[in-house]
Amino acid sequence: GGIITQTPKFLIGQEGQKLTLKCQQNFNHDTMYWYRQDSGKGLRLIYYSITENDLQKGDLSEGYDASREKKSSFSLTVTSAQKNEMAVFLCASSSGTGAERLFFGHGTKLSVL
Amino acid sequence: GDSVTQTEGLVTLTEGLPVMLNCTYQTIYSNPFLFWYVQHLNESPRLLLKSFTDNKRTEHQGFHATLHKSSSSFHLQKSSAQLSDSALYYCAHMGYKLTFGTGTSLLVDP
Numbered sequence: 001g002g003i004i005t006q007t008p009k010f011l012i013g014q015e016g017q018k019l020t021l022k023c024q025q026n027f028n029h030d031t032m033y034w035y036r037q038d039s040g041k042g043l044r045l046i047y048y049s050i051t052e053n054d055l056q057k058g059d060l061s062e063g064y065d066a067s068r069e070k071k072s073s074f075s076l077t078v079t080s081a082q083k084n085e086m087a088v089f090l091c092a093s094s095s096g097t098g099a100e101r102l103f104f105g106h107g108t109k110l111s112v113l
Numbered sequence: 114g115d116s117v118t119q120t121e122g123l124v125t126l127t128e129g130l131p132v133m134l135n136c137t138y139q140t141i142y143s144n145p146f147l148f149w150y151v152q153h154l155n156e157s158p159r160l161l162l163k164s165f166t167d168n169k170r171t172e173h174q175g176f177h178a179t180l181h182k183s184s185s186s187f188h189l190q191k192s193s194a195q196l197s198d199s200a201l202y203y204c205a206h207m208g209y210k211l212t213f214g215t216g217t218s219l220l221v222d223p
Contacts, residue, residue, distance in 0.1 A: 004157075035213075040122060042215035043158070043203060058210070090157065099146040099165060099207055104157035 002027035004105035006091050011110045015083040021076045021108045023091030029103075030096060032074040036060055037088040037107070046089075049074055078110070085112040115140045117206050119214035127222050132176075132191040134217045136204030139185065146207035147180050147187040153200045161202075162189070194221045 004025045013019045025032065033048040045058030047066035055066055065077040076089060088109050092102040116139045124134060138145065146165045152158040164171040164180045164187065171178055176191045187204060199221045204214040 033211075040215060042119075043213040045210060045212075048210070099163065101148075101160040101163065102150075102158075102211065104159070106157045 002029075002103070004091055004093060004103055006089075006105040006108050008108060009106070011108055013078075013081040013110065013112050015081060015112060017078075017081045017112075019078040019081055019110070021078075021089055021091075021110075023074045023076070023105060024072055025074075025091075025093040025103070025105075026072065027093055027095070027103060028071070029093035030071070031094045032068065033092040033094075033102065034058075034064075034066060034074065034076045035090045035092065037090055043090065046076065081110075081112040083112055085110065115142075115206055115208040115210075115212045117204050117212050117214035119202075119204055119217050121217045122215070123218045123220065125220045125222065126194055128196055129193050132189070132194045132198065132219065134189040134202050134204075134219065136178075136187045136189065136214060137185050138187065138204075138206045140206060140208050142208050145180075145182070147178075148205040148207070148211075149176070149178060149187070149189050150203040150205060150213075151200050152203070158201075158203060194219075196221050196223060 007022045034046040035043040044060045046060045049068035088107045091105040094100045118137045148163045149161040150158040151161045167182045203216045
């Protein structure tokens with residue numbers, strides 16, 4: 001089996017700060033995703049990538065950048081943290097873009113002071 | 114665009130009673146793929162069930178769901194709830210991308 005590792009687990013930032021979240025997977029999966037999880041709003045797709053150096057916007061991409069540096073890693077940048085923002089960011093991967101299951105990491109909890 | 118609707122934000126019931134969590138979807142695709150993911154407290158979401166076959170019951174770990182294209186539904190059911198079923202359940206649809214519903218929290222009391 002494989003694993004998805006997200007770092008850091010907790011991230012505290014200041015308003016206006018640029019913050020980067022990292023994700024590594026050893027499944028050798030082609031597709032990787034970043035989701036934002038908010039209570040009552042479900043999982044909303046921020047960015048996804050179907051291969052190294054590919055980048056596709058999701059429904060919530062404004063305010064974020066992403067980078068697929070290599071097949072195993074996918075990073076997400078909050079370009080300007082919003083005051084009092086609190087959310088969980090989940091990274092996931094799958095072997096394709098069809099009906100394959102997604103495997104999720106344990107998340108990064110963001111708090112902005 | 115595609116959408117998934119889970120009408121209940123919170124479902125509370127007593128152990129041993131049947132479970133039904135609602136899920137309906139809207140899509141332009143004639144062959145939709147539907148999923149249920151479950152997320153227990155302090156864990157990451159994981160796949161519980163998936164289906165793309167109309168009117169065929171899919172089962173896993175005591176839960177079951179049937180995709181009904183005629184009503185665009187994929188409700189999750191279980192005959193008898195257990196305390197360990199308490200979790201957040203997401204219905205999801207695969208069109209050109211995976212779209213999740215807003216989730217239903219299931220709380221099972223003793």
